Amino acid sequence: MSFCWNEINSGIKSLILILCIFSLMTLSLWDDVATKFLHAAGIISALYFLVTPKKTITNNPTLLIFISLCLLGIVNIIWYSHYKISGSVYTNAYRGPMETGKIALCSAFIFLVLFAKNEMRTKIKFGKLILFASLATQLLFFAHAMWQHFYLNVDRVALSASHATTAGYIILFPSLLASILILKSDLRHKTTLYTINFMLSLCAVIVTETRAAILVFPFFALILIIMDSYINKRINYKLYYFITIALLAGVFSFKDTLLMRMNDLNNDLVNYSHDNTRTSVGARLAMYEVGLKTYSPIGQSLEKRAEKIHELEEKEPRLSGALPYVDSHLHNDLIDTLSTRGIPGVVLTILAFSAILIYALRTAKEPYILILLFSLLVVGLSDVILFSKPVPTAVFITIILLCAYFKAQSDQCLLEK
Structure with missing residues (x-):
């Protein structure tokens, strides 16, 4: 009976992770489909929780994340239900926080189920699967962006989003995810892969002409290298050299766009x-x-x-x-958030990401997660990130998959002992 339960447990968690991976990979081509994959993963996670509440909650390190994201999502949805009136000229603006609330709720249950104490006993090496899916996603971003820019002669590339600014942020967070995974992987030629990813991602971000993303991506990509050097107590001079060349090449290639x-x-x-x-x-x-x-x-x-x-x-x-x-x-x-959902909305937003920060430092013990959180903070100062569907989906799915990568690597080590 215990063996059967372990198989079911691992199978459900594997399905949830695969849906999250599909969500990441469809961001470039169909951002609406990406959100649907995230919703599906969230619904399955919620059903799993309802069937096994005690097993899921007991000693769960993401319980604070679950509670804070649930409260954030509920407040957003209540605000929408209370203030939205039929025929309002602000219908789309009302839907933004409501959609974010739904994504927050789905993400809450995904965190709760995926990061429960019991490890996934599966032959699928999800660490490598997440890594390769992330790299494939970067190729899709680059190919789609270059096709729109050069073949369709689009000045500000929007990918499948309604605005180019949205596309810039959709590219930004998965690009940082791929950068982190490359440095943390055991792949050969990591220096070359990191440089190629940096170059392709930078070019894709530049053609969206999203100033915040253009500045934030290379800055945090460099901070990531410095952090990796400090943690591993080894300076990769070749990587610094290659990144400098890649940055100059990217700037030169799109100098007219950047100057404008x-x-x-x-x-x-x-x-x-x-x-x-x-x-x-x-x-x-x-x-x-x-x-x-x-x-x-x-x-x-x-x-x-x-x-x-x-x-x-x-x-x-x-x-x-x-x-x-x-x-x-x-x-x-x-x-x-302050101007619409008031102080409760601001407090819950800060609490939710503080909970992820605490998980990163205390439980996962992976400071690399801070790169995503701080990039989110910096971009959030100049634009609204947690609004509507595409960008919140990109934000939460990258954080979930990065945390899942570290947990998958940890579970794999336990199974091999």
Whole structure:
């Protein structure tokens, strides 16, 4: 009976992991399908939990992650249900947090089930499977991005997303995942693989013209090398050399695109210094200000927020750059959450990712997970990441698979003893 249960347990967890891998690999071509795979994995995980609650919860190191993500998802869905009215002009903006809430709930159950104390007894080497799936995903990102940019003559590549900015973030997090997995793997020629992945990912990010992603990816790719050198107490000079060459080659190959975006940034800052916020950067800074000035501690509807923003703009016309965005979001995760779901939403968001941070350091003992968390934090300062479906799917699926990779490697070691 015990043997039968172990087989069923491993089979269900294997299915959940495979669905997560499919979610990662479909991000480039069909981001909506990627979300559906994540939902399916979450539903199976929830059913598994309902059948075996005691076995799943007992000594589970991800219990805090589960609770915080569940609360975050529930608050988002309650907010949507309470404030959304039929025929609202802000329907799409309401759906963003609601979709994120569903993804958070699914991710909560996936964490709870996949990272329970009992190891997976399976012949499938999921560590290697996650690694190769990640590398294949990077090839898909690069091929799709280059096809759109050069063959279809698309200036700002959007992949399968509705906006190029979204595509930039969809590429960013799996690219960092692949970088971490390459360094942690036992593959030969890791230096060459890391350099190739860096080059392909950088080119794919550049053609989306997403400034935050263009800056964040090479920065954290370099931080990752420094971290790896420190942990292993060995400096790979060849990797530093190759990455420098790859960075210069990528910048040179798309120098016109990069120069145009840098000139736009400079012009935006000059306009902002003259109280003109009707630019990309100026509008963001105006949105941050109006978000902090119009928030409600316990949350509010988008209609109420828009009303407050219009009233504020009449008193302070320099904030007019924020007006075109009142029907979407305020381009900063915490400020946008504060202006809609109030202080509870902000607290639960911080708690959820703090729980993942604690798991990374105390249980998994893998500081590499911090690369994903800190990149999420940095990008979240200039845009809304936890909104709608594609980017939250990319964020949670990369974190889940990175944690799953480390657990799979640990379980494999236990089985081989």
